Amino acid sequence: MDFEPLVPENARLRGHVSQRSNLRYIKTVVEHFDERQREEFRNSCLGFLSEVPDLQFSAQLIQQLVFYCIQTKKRHELWFNLQGHLARFGIQEYAIVTGLRCGLLPDDNVMDRVLEKRRLKDKYFKHGFRGRWARKFLDATKKKEKAVSYTVHGFPIAIQIWAFEVVPEIGDRFGERLGKRSPRLLGWTSTKQPQQRTYDAFFKNVLLHVYATLRPTETERGQPHIATLVLLNDDPVPALDDLARDSVVLQFQAERIGTPEGDTSEEAHDGGGTSGEEELGADKSGEEEGGDSEEDDSEDSDGDRVGRSG
Numbered sequence: 001m002d003f004e005p006l007v008p009e010n011a012r013l014r015g016h017v018s019q020r021s022n023l024r025y026i027k028t029v030v031e032h033f034d035e036r037q038r039e040e041f042r043n044s045c046l047g048f049l050s051e052v053p054d055l056q057f058s059a060q061l062i063q064q065l066v067f068y069c070i071q072t073k074k075r076h077e078l079w080f081n082l083q084g085h086l087a088r089f090g091i092q093e094y095a096i097v098t099g100l101r102c103g104l105l106p107d108d109n110v111m112d113r114v115l116e117k118r119r120l121k122d123k124y125f126k127h128g129f130r131g132r133w134a135r136k137f138l139d140a141t142k143k144k145e146k147a148v149s150y151t152v153h154g155f156p157i158a159i160q161i162w163a164f165e166v167v168p169e170i171g172d173r174f175g176e177r178l179g180k181r182s183p184r185l186l187g188w189t190s191t192k193q194p195q196q197r198t199y200d201a202f203f204k205n206v207l208l209h210v211y212a213t214l215r216p217t218e219t220e221r222g223q224p225h226i227a228t229l230v231l232l233n234d235d236p237v238p239a240l241d242d243l244a245r246d247s248v249v250l251q252f253q254a255e256r257i258g259t260p261e262g263d264t265s266e267e268a269h270d271g272g273g274t275s276g277e278e279e280l281g282a283d284k285s286g287e288e289e290g291g292d293s294e295e296d297d298s299e300d301s302d303g304d305r306v307g308r309s310g
Contacts, residue, residue: 099183
C-alpha cells in the first residue's frame with residue numbers, strides 16, 4: 001500500500017524550527033534545590049530528567065523527519081517512510097524513550113479541571129501536528145515564500161532519540177550510545193550540530209536499516225512507565241496495524257546490501273543493527289558543535305533554524 005508524503009516534494013522549503021523544551025533548564029533548577037527538594041524531585045516521576053546526558057536538540061534532523069512523514073488516518077501516531085521502510089512513532093515509542101507514564105489519569109477533580117482548559121488544546125492539537133506541518137509548507141508554497149517557520153511543541157527530543165533507536169545508522173552517525181539504559185533517553189548523548197547539507201547527503205547516500213516499532217525489553221516490561229502503559233484507540237489502517245504487530249526484525253534492502261548479521265529478536269529493538277555503507281559527500285567539518293554556514297545554520301532550543309533548499 002502506497003502512502004502519500006505529508007509534505008509534497010515541491011513544498012519542501014527551507015525551514016526555521018523552534019522548540020520550547022530545553023533539558024538544560026531542569027539541571028539549572030535542580031542545582032538551586034536544597035537537599036530535601038533534590039531528593040523529592042529524584043523520587044518523583046520526572047526525577048530521571050536530571051540524569052539526562054548532554055543532548056543537543058537537532059532541528060535539522062527533525063526537519064528531515066518532517067519531510068519523510070506520511071499521510072495516514074492515524075490520529076495518535078506518526079508514520080515515516082524511510083527509503084521505502086515504514087516506522088511508527090506512537091505512545092509506546094514515546095513511553096519507551098522518555099520513561100514518562102502514559103497510563104490512566106487519576107480519578108479526581110483536579111485533572112478534570114485541567115482538561116477543561118481547552119484553549120491550548122484547541123490551538124495546537126485540533127488538527128494534530130501533521131496537519132499544522134502540512135498547512136505551513138503548503139501555504140508558504142502557494143504564497144511563493146522561500147522559507148517556513150514552525151514550532152515543535154511537547155518534548156521533541158523524544159523523536160530525536162527515537163530516530164537514533166529505530167534507525168541504527170542515524171544513531172551511529174549523529175549520536176553516541178552510552179549503554180543500554182531505561183528510559184532510552186538516558187542511553188544517548190549528542191553534542192554536535194551537523195549542518196543541513198550533512199543530513200541531506202546522509203539520507204541520500206546511506207542505506208538504512210529500519211525498525212517499524214520500538215518494543216520494550218524484558219527488563220523494561222517490569223518498569224512503571226511500561227507496566228502502566230495504556231495504548232490509545234486509533235483509526236484502523238490494516239497495512240500499518242499488521243506491520244506494527246508482526247514486524248520484529250530490521251527492514252532493509254536485501255537486494256542492495258545483503259542480509260545483515262546480528263540479533264533480530266525483540267531485544268534487538270534497542271537500536272542495535274548492521275550499519276549500511278556510508279558514502280557522504282558533505283564536508284565533515286560541518287559537524288563540529290555549533291558549526292554554521294551562511295545558508296545552513298541553527299540556533300539553540302528556543303529558535304533552532306534549519307536551512308533546506310526546495
